[in-house]
Amino acid sequence: MLSQTMNFIPPEFFKMLLVFFLSFLIGLEREEWKSISGKYAFGGVRTYPLIGLIGYSLASLSSGQMIPFSVGLIVIGSLMFLSYWHKIKSTQTPGLATEMVALTTYLVGALVYHNQFWMASTLVITSLLLLELKSVLEGLTQKFSPDDILTFTKFLFLTAVILPILPNQNFGEFQINPFKTWLIVVAVSSISYGSFILQKICKNQGNIALVALLGGAYSSTVTTVALAKQSTRTNHPHRYAGGILMASGIMYVRLALLIILFNPNLGKELTLPFSLLAIVGVGGGWLWSSRIESPTISLEEKKAYSSRNPLELKAAFLFAFLFVIIVIVTHYTALYLGSSGLYVLAGIMGVTDIDPFILGITQSAGQSTPLSVAAGAILIAASSNNIIKGIYAFSFGDRQTGKQSLFLLISLAILGLIPLIFQ
Incomplete structure (x- = not known):
């Protein structure tokens, strides 16, 4: 019965589910960081899954053409520019990690669409490690x-x-x-x-x-x-x-x-x-x-x-x-x-x-x-x-x-x- 049910579920569903899961992990980490630090950070548990799904959708609609996907990347990048500009105006030590992770989330959606599951997962896991180990990595400079x-x-x-x-x-x-x-x-x-x-x-x-x-x-x-x-x-x-x-x-x-x-x-x-x-x-x-x-x-x-x-x-x-x-x-x-x-x-x-x-x-x-x-x-x-x-x-x-x-x-x-x- 289960195998018959699975036959009616399109493969794209599982890909979108993977994109949602990976993007949600990034959003969850950023949401946690905002609550702990009390500082401004772009997006959270809703925004990042949406960025990932947009990347997946545009990769699907592009049909091998880079222009639609590139336009989407420019739009997301423009939003990240405005976010970073806001941080420059509001804090003396603005970081760029959040904006870079948002662009990474967009690329994860495209990677999953092209069946690059290992690369997408590795990219997200590496991003999470870099975000979570911020104090440890910065301590190495000493x-x-x-x-x-x-x-x-x-x-x-x-x-x-x-x-x-x-x-x-x-x-x-x-x-x-x-x-x-x-x-x-x-x-x-x-x-x-x-x-x-x-x-x-x-x-x-x-x-x-x-x-x-x-x-x-x-x-x-x-x-x-x-x-x-x-x-x-x-x-x-x-x-x-x-x-x-x-x-x-x-x-x-x-x-x-x-x-x-x-x-x-x-x-x-x-x-x-x-x-x-x-x-x-x-x-x-x-x-x-x-x-x-x-x-x-x-x-x-x-x-x-x-x-x-x-x-x-x-x-x-x-x-x-x-x-x-x-x-x-x-x-x-x-x-x-x-x-x-x-x-x-x-x-x-x-x-x-x-x-x-x-x-x-x-x-x-x-x-x-x-x-x-x-x-x-x-x-x-x-x-x-x-x-x-x-x-x-x-x-x-x-x-x-x-x-x-x-x-x-x-x-x-x-x-x-x-x-x-x-x-």
Whole structure:
């Protein structure tokens, strides 16, 4: 009986019902905003559904011609102009969001008529989120500076401008792929930039664990040096030494993600040891820092180790250059010196930025370099890096923090070498 009844209902009825529902949601939100703020706003629960239905009707009557629909858009736009003009005369801070949402409602009607249901729904939901999150979004301006906007622009330049134009093919004796090389730069930059953004958002939440984890995702070496220097101004060695260990623990998570992304087979070799080392580093660091009072830090302390801009273009190009050089050096080392030579090179590379070396290993692992040898070299490089960070902490931190950090990081480095015994 129901199916027979449905056959008598034209499909246009359901489209108009969808337009009414989506437009009504916008009108309801605007009506609620007017009642809460007490300010003038165009339309409400009746006006917006009418605008949506007018958009649907004109799209239907246009029969593929844009002139009738465009005239309707001009009429609605003229009404929005008068509404905005009224707000300019009556308030010192007129907003344009309501008028833009009204034009959006008109377009929703046309989209539904042309069976663009997903686009129409997404447009309405996005509009509602932007309207409801007004205070939250405006609050972001207090956390992000013009330099941060420039940083985001650089991130887009690295990912959306440079990457797509690079050729995705191998060149030369070493089979260097420009696209894959820059993709590695983008991957490392994305993790660093994500950590940078989270630190900005959470900059007033002074918790040593949060700082250590986000800093470790950005750069455990930079975080170690910053925490060590800051420890000289306070007398909390356990807190800072624990934070330094946590930053090194989260380093293993970051490296595991990058390795799995660019060489899944090598990632399988290292998932278990890296997971255990991350748990030991993060968990052990948290326990070590909790041996004293609550690890809350002041805003002045937090400013001392806020991360710098992670997306300097010079650094990105330098990373790509180092990556290519290290791929070549690693190739010749494995070819002429074998696994022993590669292990020695890994130990040496650990005193610098290990990302180019480790990601270079991912390109040869399973081909010219056995997976077990590549995994061993990465473990050695990470352990060597932990030792050098311990030396940094000992050199830049206060005496107690330096001693504790050096002990903890050497212990983590030794644990990182244990898997080599079972290879």
